[in-house]
Amino acid sequence: MNFFIDLLNTVIQVSIMTYLPYYFLIANKDIDDKDGKKSLVISSISIFVTSVLATNIFKNSNMTSTSITIMSLIIMYIIYMNVYKKALVAYSIAYLLVQIVAILVTSISWPIISNIIYDVELSRLLGIYIPAMILELLVIKSKDSVKVVYDNLTKSKTSLGIVFILVISMDFIASISMMLNGWANVALTNVLILMIVIFIIGISVYMNNMDKKYEEINRLNDLLIDKNNELKKIKHDYGSQISYINGLYVMKQYDRLGGMLKNIINGNAKVSxxxxxxxxxxxxxxxxxxxxxxxxxxxxxxxxxxxxxxxxxxxxxxxxxxxxxxxxxxxxxxxxxxxxxxxxxxxxxxxxxxxxxxxxxxxxxxxxxxxxxxxxxxxxxxxxxxxxxxxxxxxxxxxxxxxxxxxxxxxxxxxxxxxx
The missing domain is CATH 3.30.565.10 (Histidine kinase-like ATPase, C-terminal domain)
Incomplete structure (x- = not known):
């Protein structure tokens, strides 16, 4: 019984992670409807198959979630290659919502139900699967509210880096939790530790590059401030000159006016x-x-x-x-x-x-x-x-x-x- 419920829950989760990117990209006209539907079908089938295969291969070990995430990101990148940044941001938001739902039901509803109902399968059904599916369906229903978050996030140039770090971090946290609770396979644990080290190095390099970009931006900002001050001075000087020219015109001192205009022209020729x-x-x-x-x-x-x-x-x-x-x-x-x-x-x-x-x-x-x-x-x-x-x-x-x-x-x- 729980096998079919688990399969149904996987279908709903995959639907969230593939439908939301499709919906956001179509709504913002980043892709046309025909290509969008084709991408939705291909991504849904591919990620579902990936999830089932990874679960069967790793047997819900500490590598299952991480392997599914990495493969799903690759799939979304390939399918939405022309708009991959936006597609990956949308997928990551959907994935984070699915993970939040999983954390809520396993941390709140399941502990309560498991203390009331001692039948393991029934307690999982009532404490995990049913609450999770209800919340996941609410996520799909609230897609427009989620899109507001997506639209605001994609305005940032670092949005893809931010959501990628959050997604991978959540997988690592879940895997580490399994290691601490003794559910981990030793060989896969070593692979996970290596991946964490590589991830930390990658984050360090990424942050270092960000620091260099911020330094360049600050330098350019200083340049723009200097240029703005220079323009203010020029504006002030020209304002004074125009006022003086107007005074010469009012007083009909045309000879002096001509000389003044000649000086201004010669001065402009010297502007660097x-x-x-x-x-x-x-x-x-x-x-x-x-x-x-x-x-x-x-x-x-x-x-x-x-x-x-x-x-x-x-x-x-x-x-x-x-x-x-x-x-x-x-x-x-x-x-x-x-x-x-x-x-x-x-x-x-x-x-x-x-x-x-x-x-x-x-x-x-x-x-x-x-x-x-x-x-x-x-x-x-x-x-x-x-x-x-x-x-x-x-x-x-x-x-x-x-x-x-x-x-x-x-x-x-x-x-x-x-x-x-």
């Missing part, structure tokens, strides 16, 4: 580009930046490692940087931000040129270094050689170049190896 040097202002990279027409593009140059010490000729380094920057300026269409950083890790020197322009289509990302490849109008075949030349120069100088692009930024990264 929107470039912020955090470290070296006299480097090759800085000279390239100052030679370009940046329009309203802001550039931050942060050379933690002096680019003049890279084992490459000034001419070749100039060609590398100028070609990448020219492409970034074109992509930004006169407005945006470019961040240039140089730094050294062990014996390799990195030059990162990052811009917040539009995302490069993944279909062409691997082709941008090919000869003649360009997204510009190329009737005279004069475009499509800059990045290919850059790649050749970098590789001829014991280096490599790669590019990554998403909705937030595009990053060209040049690496020179074996630099003393």
């Amino acid at each position: 580009p929107c470039i912020k040097y955090i470290t070296n202002r006299d480097s090759i990279i800085s000279s390239v930046v100052e030679s370009l027409d940046l329009k309203d593009i802001h550039v931050v140059v942060d050379e933690e490692f002096d680019s003049s010490l890279i084992d490459i000729s000034e001419y070749e380094l100039h060609k590398i940087v100028s070609n990448i920057l020219s492409n970034a300026i074109t992509a930004l269409e006169g407005h945006g931000l470019i961040i240039i950083k140089t730094y050294k890790i062990f014996n390799s020197v990195y030059i990162s040129i990052k811009n917040n322009g539009p995302k490069i289509d993944p279909d062409i990302l691997e082709s941008i270094f090919e000869t003649g490849f360009t997204t510009k109008t190329n009737e005279d075949e004069s475009h499509g050689y800059g990045l290919h030349i850059v790649k050749e120069i970098v590789e001829n100088n014991n280096g490599k170049i790669n590019v990554s692009s998403n909705e937030e930024y595009t990053d060209f990264k040049v690496i020179f190896f074996n630099q003393n």
Whole structure:
């Protein structure tokens, strides 16, 4: 009897974990209804089969829950590849709700019922399965309320990392509880301990990367504050000048007015580009930046490692940087931000040129270094050689170049190896 009830409960749990992602993605129009229904059916069957197989293989050991979770996350990633971040966040929320229901019934209702009814199967039925299924059905009914949590969570860039940590942590807690209560298999326990160590290392690396990102954000915030103060001063100066010009006009002192306007025009010609040097202002990279027409593009140059010490000729380094920057300026269409950083890790020197322009289509990302490849109008075949030349120069100088692009930024990264 309990076998069929357990199977029914598994079906309901799988339904929650696959239906909620489908419902959230359809409601927010991240996928169309036809693809959504297909993904729902495939994910439901796949995760159900995975759950049954894992339970039979590990026999409800301390590895059962963790193995099901890992495989389910992989399944959801594969099925919803185009929107995998949102799908995994939705799945994780659903999974956490299922786990919370399990904790509630095993911690509250079952202890009470088991003390009243001494028949083990009946007490499990009344104390675990029936309350769990009632709560799980309430979760499905409250899907719109759960969606509010999902919508707020997906606004955060770190949402996937947060829910992933919570999901894996809950599985580890459940597994550790089984170990402490003597229900664990020794071999599987050792595997679990190894996984926990790897998980802790992964979390440490993740947090370290987050700290670096926060440092960069703080640095950019300081830059924006400085730029804002500079603009306030400019606004104040121009306000004073306009007031003075108006006074000259009212007094009909046109000769002085003309002279004043000429001074303002000459003064504007001396306004420097929107470039912020955090470290070296006299480097090759800085000279390239100052030679370009940046329009309203802001550039931050942060050379933690002096680019003049890279084992490459000034001419070749100039060609590398100028070609990448020219492409970034074109992509930004006169407005945006470019961040240039140089730094050294062990014996390799990195030059990162990052811009917040539009995302490069993944279909062409691997082709941008090919000869003649360009997204510009190329009737005279004069475009499509800059990045290919850059790649050749970098590789001829014991280096490599790669590019990554998403909705937030595009990053060209040049690496020179074996630099003393």
